[in-house]
Each structure stands twice: as C-alpha cells, then as structure tokens.
Amino acid sequence: MNYYALAQKISQSIKQALIEDLIAPISEGELPPSPANLKSIHKVDHLATKVLLEVLEGFNCNIYVESHSLQQHRNAKFSIFVDPVDGSLNWDRRVGDPCIVVAISEKTKEIKLKDLEFAYVEGLRSGDIYYTEASASYYINYLIQKNIQIQCQGKPCLADAIAYLRPGYSLAKQQLEASLPVFLLCRDIRAFDNAGMEICEIARNAADLMIEARKGSDNFNLLSYPILKYAGGILCDLDGNSLDEINMELEQQIDYIVCNHQLLLAEVLLILQTMKKSRCYTKDNLRFSY
The missing domain is CATH 3.40.190.80 (D-Maltodextrin-Binding Protein; domain 2)
Known part of the structure; x- marks a missing residue:
C-alpha cells in the first residue's frame, strides 16, 4: 500500500478544513483561561479528527487519534496513528509551525514504538514535509520544492x-x-x-x-x-x-x-x-x- 499517498491525502484534507475554519469567522485565537487546560482538546482537534475519520472511512485499519477513542476493525491490515494538529494551541494563537503527524505500523496488536515503519509530518504554516521511505528519511522544503534525504550530523558538544x-x-x-x-x-x-x-x-x-x-x-x-x-x-x-x-x-x-x-x-x-x-x-x- 502507498502509505505516502494516504498520509498526503489525510494532510491535505485536514489542512483545507482548518484553513476554511480559520477564514470564517476570523478570530484572535483561543487561549484557555486556566493553565491546567492548556493541553486540553481544542476546537481544531475535533474538526481535524472528523475530517480524518472521513478520509479513512472504508480503509480496513485500526485508527489511533490523540485524545480520542480507538477505532478497531476486524482483520485490520495496518494500524495508523495520527496527531491531526500537533500544536493546536499554537494554531489557535497563529504562531509556530503546528503540524499534522501520521505514523503507520503493519502490526495490528501489541504495537510498540519500534514497530512504526512509516511517518509523515507536514507543517501547517511552513508547508514543509518530512517522510520515510525504504528505511530512509526525506525532507521537502515547500519554498523551493526540493526533496532531499536527511542524515543526522549534529554538534558533538x-x-x-x-x-x-x-x-x-x-x-x-x-x-x-x-x-x-x-x-x-x-x-x-x-x-x-x-x-x-x-x-x-x-x-x-x-x-x-x-x-x-x-x-x-x-x-x-x-x-x-x-x-x-x-x-x-x-x-x-x-x-x-x-x-x-x-x-x-x-x-x-x-x-x-x-x-x-x-x-x-x-x-x-x-x-x-x-x-x-x-x-x-x-x-x-x-x-x-x-
């Protein structure tokens, strides 16, 4: 199965819905009054999850969405994990680069972090995309539309x-x-x-x-x-x-x-x-x- 195409469809559908919601009506962004509620589910999370489930309708897979109930299917072919708006508070406040994150495992039970074979991340503000393919990682810069393989070469000190x-x-x-x-x-x-x-x-x-x-x-x-x-x-x-x-x-x-x-x-x-x-x-x- 083409996981990249599925993740891209999910991302584009969620992004379109969020932009439409952003335009009408225009607001200054939501900020919960209590610090204890800063990690609570936001309006955009509900909207994005609704769109996600519509895209995945008809796919025989287990669906895991942050802060929402699991949807399991008998004889599922794969498991998909989605944070539909990572950084929903930043989205509300129009800052940072909130993103859509999709990860997929071919396992359908007893799934551990190491079992995630595929991941796709798209910045809602930057448009930059990161994804995996054939045990390699890639970065697409939205501004120049250049796709490059990435390798860690960080600072040792x-x-x-x-x-x-x-x-x-x-x-x-x-x-x-x-x-x-x-x-x-x-x-x-x-x-x-x-x-x-x-x-x-x-x-x-x-x-x-x-x-x-x-x-x-x-x-x-x-x-x-x-x-x-x-x-x-x-x-x-x-x-x-x-x-x-x-x-x-x-x-x-x-x-x-x-x-x-x-x-x-x-x-x-x-x-x-x-x-x-x-x-x-x-x-x-x-x-x-x-």
Whole structure:
C-alpha cells in the first residue's frame, strides 16, 4: 500500500478544513483561561479528527487519534496513528509551525514504538514535509520544492548545540529542575512546543537536541520517531534508556531526549543524572543548584 499517498491525502484534507475554519469567522485565537487546560482538546482537534475519520472511512485499519477513542476493525491490515494538529494551541494563537503527524505500523496488536515503519509530518504554516521511505528519511522544503534525504550530523558538544528546551504549559519548574544547566551551557535555545516538527528539524540538523522533562507529554508526541530513527538520530528517556518498547496502544506520559549526536547525548545525560542525584552541577566555575 502507498502509505505516502494516504498520509498526503489525510494532510491535505485536514489542512483545507482548518484553513476554511480559520477564514470564517476570523478570530484572535483561543487561549484557555486556566493553565491546567492548556493541553486540553481544542476546537481544531475535533474538526481535524472528523475530517480524518472521513478520509479513512472504508480503509480496513485500526485508527489511533490523540485524545480520542480507538477505532478497531476486524482483520485490520495496518494500524495508523495520527496527531491531526500537533500544536493546536499554537494554531489557535497563529504562531509556530503546528503540524499534522501520521505514523503507520503493519502490526495490528501489541504495537510498540519500534514497530512504526512509516511517518509523515507536514507543517501547517511552513508547508514543509518530512517522510520515510525504504528505511530512509526525506525532507521537502515547500519554498523551493526540493526533496532531499536527511542524515543526522549534529554538534558533538553542548557549547555548540542548538537546543529545543520546553518550559511552556506552566511546567517550567519541572523542566528547570531536571535540566537547568543545559539552558545556560548550550549555544542557543529554541522551541515552539510542536514536538512532531521539532523532532524532524533535529533529524535534519536544524537543531541538535530536545529535552522534555515536564511530565506533561504523551507518546503521540513521538509519532515522528521513524523520521529521526532512519536519519540516524537518538531517542531515549532521561536516563539514556531506549524508548523502543513503549506500548503505542495506550496513551501515557513520557519524558524524553531527542539528539542527533552520540557525544552530545552523553554530555547531556551526565548533566541530567548529576542534577537528579545531587540537585547541583558544576562546570567551569559555574554552579547550578535548586
């Protein structure tokens, strides 16, 4: 089956519906009044899921959608996992690059993260596309319509690295307690909290590192993992353990590291483990503690 064609159809259908909803009526964007609701399901999530299910009608597959009930089919041929609007709050506020993320496994039960064979990510604002084919990862730049294979060739040293560090959703305390030294020792900090797109950007070396330590992220934020994996990148928990065995059939909170160089990962893990053990870290006459 042509998974790319299916993912592209899903993406184009969702994008069209979201743009139509954006035009009429024009609003300033939704922002829930309580920080506790920032990760709640938004209007655009319901709209995008409705469109997704319409596109998949007639396909004999198991359908997993973030924050929605599973749809299983008897004798399903494959399983599809979709985050129809990764970064729905950013979409509401018209910032960042929210994206559509699709991942597919030929397995139909006991599906683990390592079983995702195909992934497709399309930026709703940039139009950039990332996808996998034949155990390789590709990037299509929308502006120049150039399709290139991507390989991780990141920075080996934290002092030279660009990091996606994530203090948002009123969870800065958790993030800083785990990774404060990284904020001050890396070369630069970026992040719009669009995990699907940001993982892909690390895969093509636009950034080098992501740390999620807020205990507020779920496994649907890892759907673009095949793109990272086939590009040679690394995904692990905060102790350096592989996340390949995560059960993708159950939504669960996950802290993780995404990195595109093994030496950089080793340096970051030392910092995180030292902070976890002693609540302090010292480097070059700088002392970090909480």
